Structure formats: C-alpha cells, structure tokens
Amino acid sequence: MTQSNTLLPPLTERSGALRWLRKNLFGTWSDSLLTVAALLLIYWAVKSLLVWIFTIAEWEVIVANLRLFLIGQFPLEQAGRLWVGLGFLLFLTGNSLAIWDTRSYIPAILVLAFPLFLAFLPFENDTRRWLIFLSVTGAIGWGLGFSNPRALKKTVVVGWIISLPILVLLTRGLTEPDAGGALAIVGTNLWGGLLLTFLLTVVANIFSFPLGLLLALGRRSELPMIRWFSIAYIELVRGVPLITILFMAQLMLPLFLPSNITVDRVLRAMVGMTLFSAAYLAENVRGGLQAIPKGQFEAAYALGLGGAQTMIFIILPQALRLIIPILVGQFISVFKDTALVAIVGLFDLLGIARTVLSQPEFLGLHREVYVFVSLLYWVLSYAMSYISQRLETSLGIGVR
Amino acid sequence: MIELNQSIITVNDVHKWYGNFHALKGINMEVAKGEVIVIFGPSGSGKSTFIRTINRLEEHQRGEILVDGIQLTHDVRNIEAVRIETGMVFQQFNLFPHLTIMQNITLAPIQVRKWTRNQAEEIAMQLLARVGIPEQAHKFPGQLSGGQQQRVAIARALAMQPKIMLFDEPTSALDPEMIKEVLDVMVELAKSGMTMIVVTHEMGFARAVANRMFFFDQGQIVESGTPEEIFKAPKEERTKLFLSQILSH
Numbered sequence: 001m002t003q004s005n006t007l008l009p010p011l012t013e014r015s016g017a018l019r020w021l022r023k024n025l026f027g028t029w030s031d032s033l034l035t036v037a038a039l040l041l042i043y044w045a046v047k048s049l050l051v052w053i054f055t056i057a058e059w060e061v062i063v064a065n066l067r068l069f070l071i072g073q074f075p076l077e078q079a080g081r082l083w084v085g086l087g088f089l090l091f092l093t094g095n096s097l098a099i100w101d102t103r104s105y106i107p108a109i110l111v112l113a114f115p116l117f118l119a120f121l122p123f124e125n126d127t128r129r130w131l132i133f134l135s136v137t138g139a140i141g142w143g144l145g146f147s148n149p150r151a152l153k154k155t156v157v158v159g160w161i162i163s164l165p166i167l168v169l170l171t172r173g174l175t176e177p178d179a180g181g182a183l184a185i186v187g188t189n190l191w192g193g194l195l196l197t198f199l200l201t202v203v204a205n206i207f208s209f210p211l212g213l214l215l216a217l218g219r220r221s222e223l224p225m226i227r228w229f230s231i232a233y234i235e236l237v238r239g240v241p242l243i244t245i246l247f248m249a250q251l252m253l254p255l256f257l258p259s260n261i262t263v264d265r266v267l268r269a270m271v272g273m274t275l276f277s278a279a280y281l282a283e284n285v286r287g288g289l290q291a292i293p294k295g296q297f298e299a300a301y302a303l304g305l306g307g308a309q310t311m312i313f314i315i316l317p318q319a320l321r322l323i324i325p326i327l328v329g330q331f332i333s334v335f336k337d338t339a340l341v342a343i344v345g346l347f348d349l350l351g352i353a354r355t356v357l358s359q360p361e362f363l364g365l366h367r368e369v370y371v372f373v374s375l376l377y378w379v380l381s382y383a384m385s386y387i388s389q390r391l392e393t394s395l396g397i398g399v400r
Numbered sequence: 401m402i403e404l405n406q407s408i409i410t411v412n413d414v415h416k417w418y419g420n421f422h423a424l425k426g427i428n429m430e431v432a433k434g435e436v437i438v439i440f441g442p443s444g445s446g447k448s449t450f451i452r453t454i455n456r457l458e459e460h461q462r463g464e465i466l467v468d469g470i471q472l473t474h475d476v477r478n479i480e481a482v483r484i485e486t487g488m489v490f491q492q493f494n495l496f497p498h499l500t501i502m503q504n505i506t507l508a509p510i511q512v513r514k515w516t517r518n519q520a521e522e523i524a525m526q527l528l529a530r531v532g533i534p535e536q537a538h539k540f541p542g543q544l545s546g547g548q549q550q551r552v553a554i555a556r557a558l559a560m561q562p563k564i565m566l567f568d569e570p571t572s573a574l575d576p577e578m579i580k581e582v583l584d585v586m587v588e589l590a591k592s593g594m595t596m597i598v599v600t601h602e603m604g605f606a607r608a609v610a611n612r613m614f615f616f617d618q619g620q621i622v623e624s625g626t627p628e629e630i631f632k633a634p635k636e637e638r639t640k641l642f643l644s645q646i647l648s649h
Contacts, residue, residue: 301455317498
C-alpha cells in the first residue's frame with residue numbers, strides 16, 4: 001500500500017472563490033435567477049443611498065452644528081474641561097487594554113489612533129490639538145500598562161471607580177459661575193448633546209446596577225417584607241413605560257416635595273432612568289442566580305461560609321458572568337432609552353437634533369440630522385457590544 | 401485506638417418529613433471520636449438525607465443531633481459552628497468552577513478561619529500533595545478529571561481542619577477507573593484517625609476500614625454491626641437481600 005501521509009480533504013470540501021460561488025449562489029438555474037434578482041435589488045437600493053449621501057444631502061447642517069450635537073450649549077471657553085475628562089477616560093482605556101487585552105494589539109491601536117485620525121479632518125486647530133492630546137494620553141496610559149501590568153492593576157480599577165465623580169466634577173465645575181476661573185460652575189440647563197446622553201447613560205447604568213442586585217437578592221429573600229417590597233417594586237416599574245416614569249419625575253415629583261426644594265431636572269431624569277433600569281436588571285440578575293446549581297450553595301454552606309459570604313464569593317461571580325451578554329444588552333438599551341428625555345424637554349442628542357431642525361436656515365433637513373444621530377447611536381452601541389464580547393473571551397466564558 | 405466512651409456525634413430519635421413523606425423515622429446513632437461509619441442501603445432509604453442532617457443541609461423536625469457538644473437548632477451560630485468542624489464531600493464534587501483549585505481550597509480557611517493567604521496556601525499545597533495532585537493547583541476544576549476533582553473536594557474539606565468528615569456517595573459519579581484513586585485517599589484518611597461517616601456502596605472500602613456499618617431502608621436503621629457481623633452473618637432478611645444484590649456482580 002502506498003499512501004501519502006497527508007490526506008487532503010475531498011475536492012468538494014476545498015475552498016476557492018469560484019467554487020464557493022458555484023456552490024452557494026449558482027447551484028441551480030433557479031438559484032442563479034434569485035442571485036441576479038437580489039444583486040439588482042441591492043444595486044438599486046445602494047445606488048439611491050449613495051446618490052443621496054454624496055449629491056443630494058446637505059451635510060452643512062451637521063458641520064455647522066457639530067458642537068451642539070456633541071456638548072449642547074456648554075460654554076465653549078469651558079470646553080477644555082471636557083477634553084481633559086475625555087483624556088482621562090482614554091488614559092484609563094489604554095491602560096486597561098494593555099493590562100487585560102493582551103492577545104491582540106488591534107483594539108488598542110484602533111481606540112488610540114481614532115482621535116489622531118479625526119485630527120486630519122478639517123477641524124479648527126484648537127480642536128485638532130485636543131484630539132492629538134487624547135491620542136497622546138491614551139498612548140501614555142497604554143505604555144504605562146504595558147511596561148508594568150501587574151503593579152498597575154489595582155490603580156486602574158481605582159481610576160475607573162473615581163472616573164465618574166471626576167467627570168461630573170469637570171462637567172459641572174466647582175466655583176461660582178460669576179467668579180469665572182477654570183472650574184466655574186456650568187448649570188445642567190447648559191448640558192446637552194452627546195455629553196448629556198453619555199452622562200445619563202453612565203449614571204443610570206452605574207447606579208441601577210447595585211440597586212438591581214439588591215432587588216434581585218431581595219426577591220429571593222426569606223424575609224417576607226423584603227421579598228414583597230422587591231416584587232412590588234419590580235413588577236410596578238416593569239409594568240409602566242419609561243416615558244411615564246420620566247414624566248412623573250419631571251412633573252409629579254415637585255408636587256410631593258416642599259415648594260422650597262427643587263431638584264435639578266437633569267438629576268430627576270437620571271433618577272428616573274436609574275429606578276427604571278434597576279427593575280429590569282433585577283430580573284436579569286435573578287435569572288443568573290437561578291442558573292446556579294443548588295450544590296454550589298450546599299458546598300459553600302458545608303464549608304462554614306455564611307449566607308452573605310456564599311453570595312459574594314461563590315454565587316454572584318458565577319451568576320454575573322453568566323449574564324454578561326444580557327447585562328450589556330440592558331446597558332445598551334439604557335443608552336438608547338435616554339433619547340426619551342428629549343420628550344420631557346432635555347437637550348440630549350435627540351433633543352439637540354430637534355432644536356437644530358428648528359433653526360430657520362436648516363428647516364426641512366430631517367433626513368441628514370436623523371441619519372447622523374442614528375449613526376452616532378449605532379457606533380457607540382456597537383462599541384459597547386464589541387467590548388463586551390472581548391470581555392467575555394478574556395474572562396473565558398464558555399471555555400470552562 | 402478508639403476510645404468508645406468519647407462520643408463526638410449523638411443522634412437521638414431524629415425524624416424528617418418532606419411534606420407527608422416520612423423520610424427519616426427515628427434514627428439513633430452514637431459515633432465515637434476516630435470511628436469510621438459506613439452507611440449503605442437502597443436508594444430512597446434516607447441515607448443521604450440522614451448524613452445531610454448532621455451538618456444541617458437538611459433540617460430535622462423531631463429529635464436531637466449533637467455534634468462535638470453543639471446542639472443543632474435554628475440558631476445560626478450553632479449551625480455555622482457545626483459546619484466549621486464538619487467537612488463534607490458530595491457525590492457531584494460541587495467544586496466552585498470560577499475559582500482555581502488553590503482558591504477552591506483556600507477560600508473558606510481565609511474567609512471563615514481568618515487565616516492569612518500565605519498560611520492557607522501552604523496548607524493547601526500540603527493537602528494537594530497528600531491527595532496526590534500538587535501540580536494541578538493553578539488549574540480550574542473543569543480542566544481536571546472526575547477523580548481529580550473529587551480529590552480536590554476532599555482536600556478542600558480537610559483544609560478547614562474539621563473534626564468530622566461526611567462523605568455522601570463520593571464515588572457514585574465517577575468512572576470505574578477513577579474510583580480507586582478516591583478510595584485510596586479515603587482509606588489513608590481513615591487510617592490517620594479521622595472521624596468519618598461515609599454513605600457508599602463500596603463494600604471493599606467498608607471491609608477495609610469501617611468500624612461499624614449501618615443498613616438503612618425506608619427511613620430506618622434496619623441493622624448495624626461491625627463489617628464482620630454484617631458480611632458474615634446478617635440477621636435481617638432485607639440486609640441479606642440487599643447485600644446479595646450488590647455483591648453478586
């Protein structure tokens with residue numbers, strides 16, 4: 001018997017563009033017909049879209065209002081604070097990528113080079129300097145993380161934890177508005193655009209997480225009071241649309257508070273979003289908790305661990321890992337739901353879009369504005385989804 | 401050598417119901433320090449339920465259980481005190497899949513016994529060497545074979561330095577070729593003087609190290625005695641029948 005040691009797969013299994021085409025698109029004459037029809041349809045749709053994008057659409061409305069879309073009425077002379085905040089975030093991102101996402105440099109390069117890429121676009125020179133600043137801080141963060149990954153782990157975690165207060169401080173300011181200075185207070189009525197959308201999303205997600213966790217645990221509690229409160233809260237909130245909660249926060253809340261206490265409108269929206277999201281998170285977490293076998297509880301109890309220790313060290317780490325995809329879905333959904341605050345009169349990304357459209361010189365440019373806004377939402381949602389997938393792989397979910 | 405007057409577990413007229421089903425019907429047992437007890441019987445006879453009442457994974461509804469002088473009541477402090485002194489090994493291993501072998505073993509000593517990490521890890525390495533798998537310390541449970549996982553489970557229980565070890569069918573979920581490696585560890589443990597209560601059908605193990613055997617059926621102790629008495633001259637018909645069934649193949 002003369003047999004070669006390396007056996008090739010059968011001819012039909014080998015790859016090749018032509019072979020693939022013949023197998024999948026032109027297998028039979030009816031397949032071929034469908035393929036041609038589909039190609040024509042795609043050509044027709046894409047052509048109209050491209051024609052619209054490059055010849056009909058008037059993109060000046062976006063260019064002229066870019067600042068409004070990004071930061072709303074936030075005073076331009078204070079915008080440097082926002083750049084610094086963004087730089088801090090990029091520093092942490094670069095650092096984290098170097099420490100945890102060690103298998104590939106591509107995400108790091110993409111993230112850190114993106115501002116640099118933007119700097120080549122025809123922005124004002126001031127903006128370009130800030131964009132370069134972002135790339136540089138990101139690169140410094142990455143370099144530090146790369147050179148000393150072990151020592152920096154805890155520092156980075158602390159950095160992420162304090163990043164929210166720092167961002168809020170930078171956005172809001174510290175000193176009296178009239179006094180001027182580098183940290184003069186900028187009222188929340190001036191916050192807008194992507195900045196407001198971003199802050200609403202981050203605050204709602206960060207605060208709804210512990211709240212949802214407690215509600216999920218409360219729903220499984222053996223104490224009837226806690227259990228019934230949790231169930232009532234979850235079912236009540238999940239039973240009403242978010243927009244009604246936002247209306248209640250804006251219109252009803254002042255009725256219940258003494259007249260001399262006024263709660264900031266942005267804060268009210270944040271509270272509304274947080275309370276709403278917490279109810280959904282609670283149910284997601286409960287799903288994760290139910291997936292943990294009883295034997296895990298028993299093994300922990302048998303070792304002498306108490307109820308709280310069992311939850312913290314054994315059950316929650318497993319349950320949360322299981323529901324990362326669901327959690328990210330919830331986070332993204334909160335991000336998109338913030339668009340509803342436009343209806344109660346805040347100027348988030350969508351709210352700003354509506355004011356831009358009411359400017360006399362840009363009347364009737366709905367398509368351009370909404371395409372741009374949708375694109376922004378999509379890019380950021382997809383980024384979150386992508387990060388979660390990388391997180392899942394690096395945590396080894398589904399491997400063990 | 402066993403001092404029979406030094407009793408470490410006292411079980412007195414213990415009853416347990418699941419709804420209307422009477423799972424344990426008045427169990428009495430006295431276990432001396434250093435004794436090795438084997439419990440066997442058909443499935444559904446209450447043997448697993450009984451061993452789980454000893455560390456309160458199951459609650460008994462009548463009678464009393466004293467472990468190392470501590471009475472098991474609804475008092476959470478008593479329950480945790482008993483659990484600290486009592487290690488348990490399960491049929492399904494129940495290792496924590498998100499923690500390494502080392503973390504599985506050191507978690508409870510660090511959190512419950514309040515040892516330092518170094519101290520806990522040192523003892524964990526000694527135990528892993530004792531159960532024969534020191535090289536697996538930094539793997540995850542999912543990367544180990546069933547027999548290795550069960551040996552880790554034994555090491556994890558021993559790390560708390562318990563006075564009593566409970567084994568609930570420790571070899572029933574294992575492939576045949578892995579049963580021996582687990583039994584070897586258990587035999588070594590029995591010979592070292594550990595007080596053990598073992599629910600198992602491994603009669604070779606019982607013959608080798610058990611001091612006394614208890615045959616459970618329908619929630620009651622049908623017969624008890626030394627392995628010699630049980631194997632050579634069982635008194636009850638049900639014991640004879642059951643032994644003939646499990647020893648025939």
